[in-house]
Amino acid sequence: MRKRTIYSAKIRETEVTDKAVFRQRRSFIKQAAALGLTGSIAGGVSQAQAGTPLQGPIIKSPYSIDEEQTLKETATTYNNFYELGLNKGDPAKNQNWLKTEPWTVQVDGECSKPGTFNLEDILKPHAIEERIYRHRCVEAWSMVVPWNGFALGDLLKRFEPNGNAKYVAFTTLYDPDRLEGQRSRVLEWPYVEGLRIDEAMHPLAMIATGMYGEEIPAQNGAPMRLIVPWKYGFKGIKSIVKITFTEEQPPTSWNLSAPHEYGFFSNVNPQVNHPRWSQARERKLTGEAAGGLSALFTAKVDTLMFNGYADEVGSLYSDMDLAKYF
Amino acid sequence: MKPGWWIKPAVFTASLIPLCAVIWSVVNGTAGPNPIEAIEKQTGEWSLRFVLLSLAMTPMAQLFKSIWPIKLRRMVGLFAFFYVVVHLLAYVVLDQSMNLTYIFEDILKRPFITAGFVAFLIMVPLTVTSNKYMMNKLGKRWKVLHRTAYLVGVAGVLHYVWLAKGDQLEPLVYLAVLLVLLGYRMTGLIKGR
Ligand code: HEM
Numbered sequence: 102m103r104k105r106t107i108y109s110a111k112i113r114e115t116e117v118t119d120k121a122v123f124r125q126r127r128s129f130i131k132q133a134a135a136l137g138l139t140g141s142i143a144g145g146v147s148q149a150q151a152g153t154p155l156q157g158p159i160i161k162s163p164y165s166i167d168e169e170q171t172l173k174e175t176a177t178t179y180n181n182f183y184e185l186g187l188n189k190g191d192p193a194k195n196q197n198w199l200k201t202e203p204w205t206v207q208v209d210g211e212c213s214k215p216g217t218f219n220l221e222d223i224l225k226p227h228a229i230e231e232r233i234y235r236h237r238c239v240e241a242w243s244m245v246v247p248w249n250g251f252a253l254g255d256l257l258k259r260f261e262p263n264g265n266a267k268y269v270a271f272t273t274l275y276d277p278d279r280l281e282g283q284r285s286r287v288l289e290w291p292y293v294e295g296l297r298i299d300e301a302m303h304p305l306a307m308i309a310t311g312m313y314g315e316e317i318p319a320q321n322g323a324p325m326r327l328i329v330p331w332k333y334g335f336k337g338i339k340s341i342v343k344i345t346f347t348e349e350q351p352p353t354s355w356n357l358s359a360p361h362e363y364g365f366f367s368n369v370n371p372q373v374n375h376p377r378w379s380q381a382r383e384r385k386l387t388g389e390a391a392g393g394l395s396a397l398f399t400a401k402v403d404t405l406m407f408n409g410y411a412d413e414v415g416s417l418y419s420d421m422d423l424a425k426y427f
Numbered sequence: 428m429k430p431g432w433w434i435k436p437a438v439f440t441a442s443l444i445p446l447c448a449v450i451w452s453v454v455n456g457t458a459g460p461n462p463i464e465a466i467e468k469q470t471g472e473w474s475l476r477f478v479l480l481s482l483a484m485t486p487m488a489q490l491f492k493s494i495w496p497i498k499l500r501r502m503v504g505l506f507a508f509f510y511v512v513v514h515l516l517a518y519v520v521l522d523q524s525m526n527l528t529y530i531f532e533d534i535l536k537r538p539f540i541t542a543g544f545v546a547f548l549i550m551v552p553l554t555v556t557s558n559k560y561m562m563n564k565l566g567k568r569w570k571v572l573h574r575t576a577y578l579v580g581v582a583g584v585l586h587y588v589w590l591a592k593g594d595q596l597e598p599l600v601y602l603a604v605l606l607v608l609l610g611y612r613m614t615g616l617i618k619g620r
Contacts, residue, residue: 398521
């Protein structure tokens with residue numbers, strides 16, 4: 102069963118990080134050696150780890166899980182973000198397609214304080230936490246990622262949603278001139294997602310502005326994205342420019358594209374299979390792949406109901422048939 | 428030495444390059460953090476390419492008025508089988524950790540796996556009967572049997588179309604190639620070639 106990381110767990114977390122850094126270095130050394138570059142290893146490491154560290158204190162969240170973290174290198178180079186390219190490696194390569202400055206977020210719909218806000222003003226009041234969540238993709242792989250950010254509900258409450266706000270909808274930046282992926286027809290653009298308001302207000306739902314203690318990179322959804330750990334990863338919409346409170350259930354991108362395969366809720370559920378593949382198990386990607394062969398011989402693990410958050414979120418769906426509302 | 432003596436060994440060697448590339452990408456890390464998926468995809472795609480290439484050999488011989496495609500046809504077909512065996516091994520040993528329950532469930536319940544499995548099953552007798560001895564022994568029936576290679580193409584393409592998420596372009600390219608080959612074959616049959 103899933104264990105909570107409480108404050109006293111700090112020491113172990115440091116160990117985890119050290120091990121991760123160690124492994125990352127080791128894989129770099131191997132790669133560098135393969136390329137005959139052993140003379141410049143130090144340079145290689147610092148370059149690949151270059152990210153902008155987050156400013157200010159980071160509070161460790163009690164919601165974190167106690168599992169081996171995925172290497173940063175893995176979590177930032179194996180991405181589904183079709184706006185930046187269709188293959189998993191494309192978003193990291195095409196980072197510069199996403200221009201995050203200036204960034205504004207428009208808030209409208211059923212609330213008393215709508216408006217258009219600069220990113221700074223959106224983020225200013227919120228203390229940044231570290232939450233280590235498992236990220237379960239609908240494609241049956243998962244990663245364990247230390248996200249940095251804050252509870253989505255704390256942000257939404259500031260706009261004072263009214264009694265008609267039954268749902269909240271999110272929209273990704275639409276910029277086909279730069280985001281070349283939006284010129285393809287894989288999905289309808291811009292990408293849209295949504296949550297029921299009680300889901301959105303659940304303390305586990307978060308806005309991430311960083312990961313691994315650094316600013317979130319483009320390929321992971323800079324400058325701010327949604328993380329809903331008990332749902333499949335595609336619910337976690339990236340690069341948000343618009344938040345709308347609605348009375349009706351809003352359209353969501355994958356549901357529009359293939360309604361019989363991707364439901365509005367898309368809760369992680371090992372008992373409800375995707376029509377074309379099983380959701381009962383998942384492949385955990387830790388990141389030893391680069392040079393290490395252990396990733397080849399690691400078996401899949403069982404997928405947990407609500408991705409392991411059944412105790413926390415089960416009550417949101419107590420009277421629903423989850424096979425019907427998948 | 429006979430003219431063209433080098434063609435067969437050259438094609439043989441070239442056909443092994445994708446395998447080396449797959450192994451190399453896993454060892455040096457460029458296969459990415461999910462090397463099992465990378466191996467499955469690469470070997471699957473190469474198998475399908477060899478299937479389609481083997482189907483293209485007869486038309487090529489006719490178009491270029493050359494005997495060489497016919498001489499190479501068997502080798503190309505055998506490489507299609509070789510890559511699918513690696514593909515299947517990757518799936519059984521690495522992806523499913525040899526758990527037969529999961530494997531049979533997949534074969535029965537997931538249409539895309541069912542299609543791949545059907546394609547594989549058809550390839551087995553084609554491989555077994557690909558030698559001169561079986562060719563002589565089966566006589567006319569050999570030709571009929573080996574026309575089922577088109578079914579391998581159909582099932583293989585279906586397998587790919589059904590598993591693709593979102594981007595359907597690549598599998599549809601394979602489908603288009605298959606349709607062209609089928610169309611050529613059909614008109615040939617009608618004309619009595
Ligand atoms: C023996 C039964 C087979 C099984 C169990 C099987 C299994 C799989 C699996 C699990 C994948 C998905 C990889 C992934 O995206 O994660 C896959 C992909 C694929 N397979 Fe198969 N397969 C079989 C036979 C075949 C055959 C006979 C062919 C070709 C003639 C083939 C061609 C492909 C292709 C083209 C892909 C897609 C590669 C890509 O996404 O780029 N497979 N197969």
